Amino acid sequence: MTLHTDRHFEDELQSLQELLLRMGGLVERQIAHAIESLVERDSELAREVIARDREVNRLDILIDEECLKVIALHQPAAGDLRFVTTALKVNTDLERIGDMAVNICERALELNDEPMLKPYIDVPNMAKEAQQMVRTSLDALVRRDTALARRVIEQDDVVDGYAHQLYRELLSFMVEEPKTISRATRILLVSKYLERIADHATNIAEMVVFMVDGKMIRHAASLPRGGAELA
Amino acid sequence: MTLHTDRHFEDELQSLQELLLRMGGLVERQIAHAIESLVERDSELAREVIARDREVNRLDILIDEECLKVIALHQPAAGDLRFVTTALKVNTDLERIGDMAVNICERALELNDEPMLKPYIDVPNMAKEAQQMVRTSLDALVRRDTALARRVIEQDDVVDGYAHQLYRELLSFMVEEPKTISRATRILLVSKYLERIADHATNIAEMVVFMVDGKMIRHAASLPRGGAELA
Numbered sequence: 280m281t282l283h284t285d286r287h288f289e290d291e292l293q294s295l296q297e298l299l300l301r302m303g304g305l306v307e308r309q310i311a312h313a314i315e316s317l318v319e320r321d322s323e324l325a326r327e328v329i330a331r332d333r334e335v336n337r338l339d340i341l342i343d344e345e346c347l348k349v350i351a352l353h354q355p356a357a358g359d360l361r362f363v364t365t366a367l368k369v370n371t372d373l374e375r376i377g378d379m380a381v382n383i384c385e386r387a388l389e390l391n392d393e394p395m396l397k398p399y400i401d402v403p404n405m406a407k408e409a410q411q412m413v414r415t416s417l418d419a420l421v422r423r424d425t426a427l428a429r430r431v432i433e434q435d436d437v438v439d440g441y442a443h444q445l446y447r448e449l450l451s452f453m454v455e456e457p458k459t460i461s462r463a464t465r466i467l468l469v470s471k472y473l474e475r476i477a478d479h480a481t482n483i484a485e486m487v488v489f490m491v492d493g494k495m496i497r498h499a500a501s502l503p504r505g506g507a508e509l510a
Numbered sequence: 511m512t513l514h515t516d517r518h519f520e521d522e523l524q525s526l527q528e529l530l531l532r533m534g535g536l537v538e539r540q541i542a543h544a545i546e547s548l549v550e551r552d553s554e555l556a557r558e559v560i561a562r563d564r565e566v567n568r569l570d571i572l573i574d575e576e577c578l579k580v581i582a583l584h585q586p587a588a589g590d591l592r593f594v595t596t597a598l599k600v601n602t603d604l605e606r607i608g609d610m611a612v613n614i615c616e617r618a619l620e621l622n623d624e625p626m627l628k629p630y631i632d633v634p635n636m637a638k639e640a641q642q643m644v645r646t647s648l649d650a651l652v653r654r655d656t657a658l659a660r661r662v663i664e665q666d667d668v669v670d671g672y673a674h675q676l677y678r679e680l681l682s683f684m685v686e687e688p689k690t691i692s693r694a695t696r697i698l699l700v701s702k703y704l705e706r707i708a709d710h711a712t713n714i715a716e717m718v719v720f721m722v723d724g725k726m727i728r729h730a731a732s733l734p735r736g737g738a739e740l741a
Contacts, residue, residue, distance in 0.1 A: 347595060354585045364578060364598055371599055446695075453684060453691045460684045460691070464677075464698065471702065 288353045295345050295366055296421050302338045302373045303417040307410050309335065309380035310476060314406040317387040317469065318399050325384035325391070335377035342370040365490045369420060372479040376413060379472040379479075386465045386472075396452065396462040402469060405441035408434060409473045412480035419487045428491075431484035438477035445470045519584045526576050526597055527652050533569045533604045534648040538641050540566065540611035541707060545637040548618040548700065549630050556615035556622070566608035573601040596721045600651060603710040607644060610703040610710075617696045617703075627683065627693040633700060636672035639665060640704045643711035650718045659722075662715035669708035676701045 309328055316325035346367045349355065355363060390396075412431050419428035449463040540559055547556035577598045580586065586594060621627075643662050650659035680694040 343595075347591060350581065350595070351588065351591055357582065360578060360582055364574075364581070364595070367595055367598060368602055371602065450692060450695065453695075454688045457685045457688050461681060464681065464695070467695065468702075471699075 288349075288355070288359075291345075291349050291353070292359065292362065295342070295349060295363070298338065298342050298345060299366060299369060299373070300417060300421065302335070302342060302370065303413060305335055305338065306373050306377045306380065307413055309377055310383075310406060310410050310413070313380040313383040313387065314403050316384055317390065318403055320387075320391045320395070322388055322391045325387045328384045329381050332377055332381050335374060339370060339374040339377075343367065346370070361490050365420070365486050368486060369417075369483050372483050373413075376476050376479050379476050382472050383469050386469050390462060390465050393462055396459055396466065399466070401441055401445050401448075402466070402473070405438060405445070405470065405473050408438050408441065409476040409480065412438070412477050413483075416480045416483035416487065419484060420490075423487070423491045425488045425491045428484040428487040432481055435477050435481045438474060442470050442474045519580075519586070519590075522576075522580050522584070523590065523593065526573070526580060526594070529569065529573050529576060530597060530600060530604070531648060531652065533566070533573060533601065534644060536566055536569065537604050537608045537611065538644055540608055541614075541637060541641050541644070544611040544614040544618065545634050547615055548621065549634055551618075551622045551626070553619055553622045556618045559615045560612050563608055563612050566605060570601060570605040570608075574598065577601070592721050596651070596717050599717055600648075600714050603714050604644075607707050607710050610707050613703050614700050617700050621693060621696050624693055627690055627697065630697070632672055632676050632679075633697070633704070636669060636676070636701065636704050639669050639672065640707040640711065643669070643708050644714075647711045647714040647718065650715055651721075654718070654722045656719045656722050659715040659718040663712055666708050666712045669705060673701050673705045 312324055312328045346363050349363050412434050415427060416431045449467050453460045453463045543555055543559045547559060577594050580594050643665050646658060647662045680698050684691045684694045
């Protein structure tokens with residue numbers, strides 16, 4: 280019977296993992312469509328993304344319930360328990376990434392009502408990096424691959440670099456032409472949403488490293504020297 | 511022996527709760543000091559808040575480990591398990607509120623280097639609301655009080671109202687006087703950080719309602735009619 284139970288438990292962990300990947304794929308597409316609605320000035324698409332947030336939210340509820348069920352029924356031990364509690368937290372990050380896609384669409388709807396300020400070249404480039412970070416952080420989770428997770432954490436600097444560049448560019452737009460201010464601040468907010476998506480992916484990657492190594496790199500700088508290993 | 515074990519378990523839940531309240535009190539003070547460093551133009555205080563984020567991070571690690579220990583050792587059943595997994599998620603929200611206080615201080619350090627744009631009246635008022643939301647959401651958690659949790663959720667509109675008002679005000683500053691743009695965008699970011707703190711408190715409150723009632727109000731609008739009760 281133990282074999283049967285273990286098999287069942289493995290299946291449930293597997294299906295939990297697949298749910299997380301489905302959620303990840305969904306929010307990745309939400310980001311891509313949100314940016315497309317901005318760049319192509321497609322307000323219809325923006326409204327579709329906002330409506331599809333219902334799916335993200337349903338999946339969020341489902342994954343949380345699955346995590347609780349796995350813990351309650353199988354009482355997993357150390358490593359597996361850490362995976363399931365990590366899944367609980369990763370799920371929240373993914374749901375909030377979905378919220379960021381909605382926020383981007385809200386700004387897109389406002390921006391699409393006004394003449395275009397400038398071609399949004401940096402914005403889609405920045406979005407591509409952020410999307411890739413989300414995908415890679417989930418790959419790292421399911422493969423328990425800390426090297427991959429660390430690549431995500433490093434990639435966050437690329438996104439921050441784009442954000443900084445865009446900020447300076449928008450600032451000079453606003454200074455030279457005050458009538459661009461309202462549009463420029465909205466684009467600035469879009470860049471902030473993308474930064475937050477990258478932050479969420481970074482959080483996921485840091486949790487993966489902690490889950491696998493027991494190393495709390497997310498706060499490594501906060502710990503006394505030599506105290507970075509807690510588990 | 512069961513009695514003894516139960517007692518021990520109750521003690522651990524109690525101490526977990528106290529840790530969360532300690533974390534809550536700490537991040538609340540971090541917000542208050544961050545805003546003080548901005549309003550009083552006290553860069554020394556800003557640097558202290560940034561340094562004290564180490565404490566927030568240490569407590570974050572400790573609380574996560576406590577949650578895992580409680581689950582692994584006591585294998586709590588439905589309601590208690592839901593409390594511990596909620597604690598895991600609440601802890602993450604509190605840690606990120608701490609990060610927002612650090613971000614406010616970073617903007618304060620930049621703003622304190624330039625002449626003051628205007629008296630920051632709305633900013634501290636907005637911060638007080640956000641702080642109160644954090645405190646009340648944790649009260650709601652430890653008392654399992656959904657009415658209190660719902661008050662937090664309603665209060666989010668007050669913070670959003672302040673944010674909107676501040677945005678319009680800063681926009682008109684920038685339009686009338688382009689040399690204020692750099693400072694105004696920094697204050698705009700501070701207001702965004704406070705909005706995010708209020709969002710985190712709202713998330714906590716929504717999780718409390720779900721924990722107590724099994725009602726997923728955080729996505730109530732996403733569910734088909736009559737489908738708001740999942741548990």
